[in-house]
Amino acid sequence: MSGRKKEAGDDEGEGRIEEVDSSDRWIRYNESLGSGSFKVAYKGFDKKLGIEIAWNKVNLFGRHLTEEDRERLHREVDILKSLDNPYIIKCYGAWRDQKTSEMNFITELFTSGTLRDFRRKHQGICVRDAVCKWGKNILKGLAYMHTQNPPIIHRDLKCDNIFINGHSGEVKIADLGLAALVENSQRAQTVIGTPEFMAPELYDEHYDERVDIYAFGMVMLELATLRFPYDELRNPAQIFKAVSSGRMPNALLDVEDEEVLAIIRACINHDYRKRPSALELLELPFFQMVDVSETLHEIQVEGCLKEGCTSTVHLQLTLPKAGPNGKKKLVKFDFEVGDDTAVSVADEMSEALGLNPGERDEISAKIDYRVKSVMMQRQESSTSRMKKSKSHAALVRVPVAIGDNMGVSVVRKLDNNREFRIEVCAPDRKNLLWELTNSLHELPLRVTNASISTTDSGVAMDAFDVCLEEGVELTAQDIQEHLEPVICT
Template identity: 50%
Template sequence: MPSVNPDSSDKDAEPFVEVDPTGRYGRYNELLGSGAVKKVYRAFDQEEGIEVAWNQVKLRNFCDNPAMIERLYSEVRLLRTLMNKNIISLHNVWSDADHNTLNFITEVCTSGNLRDYRKKHRHVSMKALKKWSKQILKGLNYLHTHEPCVIHRDLNCSNVFVNGNIGQVKIGDLGMAAIVGKNHSAHSILGTPEFMAPELYDEDYTEMVDIYSFGMCVLEMVTLEIPYSECDNIAKIYKKVSSGVRPAALSKIKDQEVKDFIERCLAQPRARPSAAELLNDPFFDGIDDDENDI
């Protein structure tokens, strides 16, 4: 698909370093984020005239790990089926045999991830934090009531993204998500240790692990501390989590209502409320849905 370009010699035009097979999406050389598995670049959708995110995975890094490659393809297949305004949406996907890469285009959030956004804006009202929390819960409720049920398994503030101009929050990075049928549990250890529910380590868990992680996200949003930052290695975190010892940051919260809400999320699996139940919690009384929340 050719783009409209009246003057190809325009020196102000930012060059694409790569274009997708259809010619619709162009990738810039600006890195938005980088993880163990993929790199995310700023890109442009020439058909819609909007900026997007170009996610690129170098498959040669996993040539000895077919399970990882299958997981990456699973993420893409999963993303394509999800349509919810609090979940990052997928626009296109393709593999590049010449460069041995898997590429997929997702929507881009203007303000980056919630962890960095919260650090940048240190003075935020409790009302705003509740609005963000409510939107995360709406995304989780969508995943958990999806048929089949989807467990994120790696929910943390770096996997939640923000459109700061409208206060919109979206869950992303579903690369560790598990799809399970009703009344089934999942069986593999994955996630970010500080945010992992104790039953995740026992390899027998349900979507309630996401509620625990959500509680830790609220704790980080309120305190600006990553949970268990007092621990200097994963073994110490595991010992505290499995023993039911709460993060030190929790004791720093003076607002009892906030502390009680987080504790409900961190309760034993059977006692943890669902995302739907939490959305009706008195904690959110007076927190109206945003104008964009339809």
């Protein structure tokens, strides 16, 4: 697979399109987002999802790839595309350009840039809280990678490969696996990485996922001090010598928080066997600190009136992300108005899920708000229907009943021969509404309003207000006969 260069007519009036992939899904603009030792990122657009993306080009240095090399590359790419974790930047697609030997990766776009740039731009932050929050997110991404079978190793983790959404503080690991792709495409003696963040065993090419823990320690060091590790040294050779001998970077002297300093020292231990795993680090009290405002903000309660019921609200509670897999916990339940209370339901959940008092109170408040909102909407809908029924007192109704709870009727306003109301009752309304809507589209009319209510027998009743197109003559009976096959099927 390869992309095509822009052609006449591709500029869309601004002359920004530089390349389009062969599937015609992704567009690359000539706006660069940044570059690294082996990668250049451009802003792009996903026409299928309708979102901006990052189009990354990785230089494989033109090396001729054997069939085995190509198969390995495809496997690596498949792994990258299969990763699904909220702390790892999503890869939507990837391919190798046969003409240029470049690997192209389509990933999600983070407009606030790298964590390094963001940290240097905002130097007035509370270091302890920020390092805890960012570090915890990074560790959750690493834990996900390292618990795969086999473990996935980043090998070039640094602040430049971690991106942040400045509006939400969301942090994600990027460029996962790209270092491995590049290194494996070159000579065996070539080592890809950033010396200041490379564990000593990486130079020996005998290592495991704990090289990422070493790099994480250096990331924490830079975030805490705003200093690049080993910035007192002048060149990579000196850094290699210092790392190989176990010498610690001078920036450690600038870490003011003793707890943060202890974590960094544990991560960059010269003996990889003594480094903690990502899961072990997440269990430390420092990373157990909870940003209460953030946690409570992430609690969401959605709901709607349960189908066929007048006093039962179906609710869905979304709890914050927890655990190394970063998955959200969803709890669905029915709330019986008049029998249940928000406080009692929240108390039961708190006991069952082990929630803290702040989370319990937040859930109680949001359940109460959601239930009241749903019931208020129901009341407003009922009041609106009553007003409409009074204003449409003079109606001609042509009902068709099928059984006790199923039927369709068309109502014509006597004072307006062009407007009608269509009412449908059906216990199984989901599939029926789909077919009914399609059937309405076959008629020369437009739907001006739609609403739902519940009959005395508890069956949902849908109503559609429609208006005939100009020059069309249809009676209520005509519309009735057109819709009967749908309701009777």
